[in-house]
Amino acid sequence: MARASGLLTGARPGFGNRISCSHRRTGLKKIIRWPWSTEAERIAARAELRGQPRDTSATRVRNRDQADGRPRGCLRAFxxxxxxxxxxxxxxxxxGVRKSSR
Structure with missing residues (x-):
């Protein structure tokens, strides 16, 4: 059973600033990947990227059941x-959803 606090807020605490930092994260990653950026710019971009909270990364977001917050076995379509x-x-x-067997 999921905790009630996660269901009331709609997301885990700390994930609210993911959207606000996403533009900054993508800009820093472009600086790191861009072949014409200087080594000093890359080092500064890596340092700033490491300084951001871990929960701002999009890969840390977990798909959860909308009904009870179950983290596993969640189907995206529904x-x-x-x-x-x-x-x-x-x-x-x-x-429109039917049983697959008989």
């Missing part, structure tokens, strides 16, 4: 975990 998807499909809450 936003539900497999357990809740099955239950809601059987109850008829998901139009």
């Amino acid at each position: 936003g539900l975990a497999r357990v809740n998807l099955r239950g809601q499909a059987h109850n008829g809450f998901l139009p």
Whole structure:
């Protein structure tokens, strides 16, 4: 069962600033990859990138079930975990979804 605090806020604490820092992160990564940037610029960009919070990285975001916050078995198309998807499909809450076997 998921913690109630994560369900009330809609996301884990600390992930709110991911969007605000995403432009800065992409700019720093471009400086690091750009072949014409100087070595000093690259070192400064790496240092600033390391100084940012880890939770601002997009790869740290976890897909969670919208119903109860389950982190595993979440299907992106529905936003539900497999357990809740099955239950809601059987109850008829998901139009167009049918059982695959008979």
